[in-house]
Amino acid sequence: MIMTLQDRDKKHLWHPLTQHKLHPDHLVITKAKGALLYDEAGKEYIDGIASWYTCMYGHCNDYITEKLHAQMQSLDLVVFSGFTHKPAIALSEALIKILPANQEKLFFSDNGSTAVDIALKMALQYFANKGQKRGKIIALEGGFHGDTFGAMSVSGLSVYNGAFEDYFIDVERIEVPTKENFKTVKQQFTALLSENNVAAFIYEPLVQGAAAMKMYDAHLLDHLLDIAKQHGVITIADEVMTGFGKTGLNFASEHLENLPDIMCLSKAMTAGTTPMAITSCSQKIYDAFLDGDITKGFFHGHTYTAHPLGCTAALAGIELLQTPETQQNIKQIIQSHSEFNAQIKNHPKVSETRQMGVIYALDLNVKMERYGNLRDKIFKAFMKKGVFLRPLGNTIYILPPYIITQEQLSKIYAVIREVLDEL
Numbered sequence: 001m002i003m004t005l006q007d008r009d010k011k012h013l014w015h016p017l018t019q020h021k022l023h024p025d026h027l028v029i030t031k032a033k034g035a036l037l038y039d040e041a042g043k044e045y046i047d048g049i050a051s052w053y054t055c056m057y058g059h060c061n062d063y064i065t066e067k068l069h070a071q072m073q074s075l076d077l078v079v080f081s082g083f084t085h086k087p088a089i090a091l092s093e094a095l096i097k098i099l100p101a102n103q104e105k106l107f108f109s110d111n112g113s114t115a116v117d118i119a120l121k122m123a124l125q126y127f128a129n130k131g132q133k134r135g136k137i138i139a140l141e142g143g144f145h146g147d148t149f150g151a152m153s154v155s156g157l158s159v160y161n162g163a164f165e166d167y168f169i170d171v172e173r174i175e176v177p178t179k180e181n182f183k184t185v186k187q188q189f190t191a192l193l194s195e196n197n198v199a200a201f202i203y204e205p206l207v208q209g210a211a212a213m214k215m216y217d218a219h220l221l222d223h224l225l226d227i228a229k230q231h232g233v234i235t236i237a238d239e240v241m242t243g244f245g246k247t248g249l250n251f252a253s254e255h256l257e258n259l260p261d262i263m264c265l266s267k268a269m270t271a272g273t274t275p276m277a278i279t280s281c282s283q284k285i286y287d288a289f290l291d292g293d294i295t296k297g298f299f300h301g302h303t304y305t306a307h308p309l310g311c312t313a314a315l316a317g318i319e320l321l322q323t324p325e326t327q328q329n330i331k332q333i334i335q336s337h338s339e340f341n342a343q344i345k346n347h348p349k350v351s352e353t354r355q356m357g358v359i360y361a362l363d364l365n366v367k368m369e370r371y372g373n374l375r376d377k378i379f380k381a382f383m384k385k386g387v388f389l390r391p392l393g394n395t396i397y398i399l400p401p402y403i404i405t406q407e408q409l410s411k412i413y414a415v416i417r418e419v420l421d422e423l
């Protein structure tokens with residue numbers, strides 16, 4: 001008997017964020033191009049979330065794959081400690097040009113979680129190098145920063161982290177600021193900072209992705225950042241999700257007055273081609289590590305640091321982001337979302353809608369577990385109709401690749417409406 005790919009998958013593979021007892025089957029995808037995924041049977045699915053908001057210039061983008069092909073034939077990898085290479089240098093020049101003005105230095109790693117762990121280590125060692133004992137981190141409730149230990153520690157407590165909570169680093173959480181709670185949040189934040197043991201404040205600027213695209217006000221965040229600055233606390237903007245155009249500007253931090261000391265970048269940076277992340281920082285942070293004493297250096301390094309392919313993809317991605325076509329597409333998606341919103345927001349199954357740039361989310365007025373049965377039913381209904389969306393509990397969100405056609409976008413909207421009508 002010939003085993004199907006799906007059967008062979010079950011033999012040895014362990015999938016992320018999956019309870020295999022409940023969800024044994026995984027759909028085999030054989031091809032991806034532009035905004036489309038294709039399964040074994042040749043069925044098409046519109047990738048409505050750009051594969052976790054990475055493939056923003058479309059799957060297998062010709063411009064990026066050609067650059068990767070050329071790079072692959074000249075330099076695959078060289079140790080980035082003691083050596084350097086043109087792809088990293090060219091990327092650094094292009095990225096610094098578009099990052100907020102105070103960002104000066106780039107440190108490479110492999111994924112969003114490591115970018116966050118590095119940011120936390122930079123903040124903690126910054127104070128250690130200055131002979132100050134500051135060991136506490138402040139984070140926002142419901143935030144998501146990744147799954148390695150540091151990143152998990154600063155993420156909002158979740159039922160899925162139960163086995164590890166006793167081993168988290170020292171973190172205090174404050175509520176995401178709203179007009180209603182701001183007085184209390186500000187008081188609590190100020191009280192925490194007054195103890196002079198806080199090293200850093202980490203936040204997802206303006207949109208908390210994994211918290212079901214929760215959006216919050218730039219002025220309120222700026223107010224908290226003012227207070228952090230007054231207390232000499234290092235501010236860390238986790239832009240792993242929001243970076244590279246999602247909020248309508250290149251980075252969500254550009255909507256704020258206060259520039260972050262440190263930024264975490266990954267996901268769309270390499271446009272879905274190869275895993276790579278960057279933790280960027282200001283000159284002030286970097287200078288605290290410059291010393292005749294070798295131990296004051298930053299002794300963190302991953303084997304694949306600054307992989308030439310990742311650097312090449314990221315540089316090509318930045319070039320594409322800056323083209324008038326991409327900028328026009330972003331504007332068009334923003335406009336289309338708001339037109340769809342006007343039509344859907346009063347649907348009897350919808351309780352709330354929100355939009356920031358190309359990120360659009362609607363909440364259903366039906367209670368659902370984050371990975372529960374009803375959520376699965378909706379997910380399957382979308383897939384059956386040829387649209388890949390990944391509802392977070394009772395939130396349906398769209399974060400399409402910038403190259404999506406108007407026709408494909410309209411199909412996503414139509415399918416959402418159909419699924420809501422059938423609910």
Ligand SMILES: *Cc1c(COP(=O)(O)O)cnc(C)c1O
Binds near residue numbers: 144147209238266
């Ligand atoms: C996805 C994500 C991470 C973690 O990135 P990985 O590459 O999955 O480790 C961190 N922060 C934010 C805001 C994210 O969206």
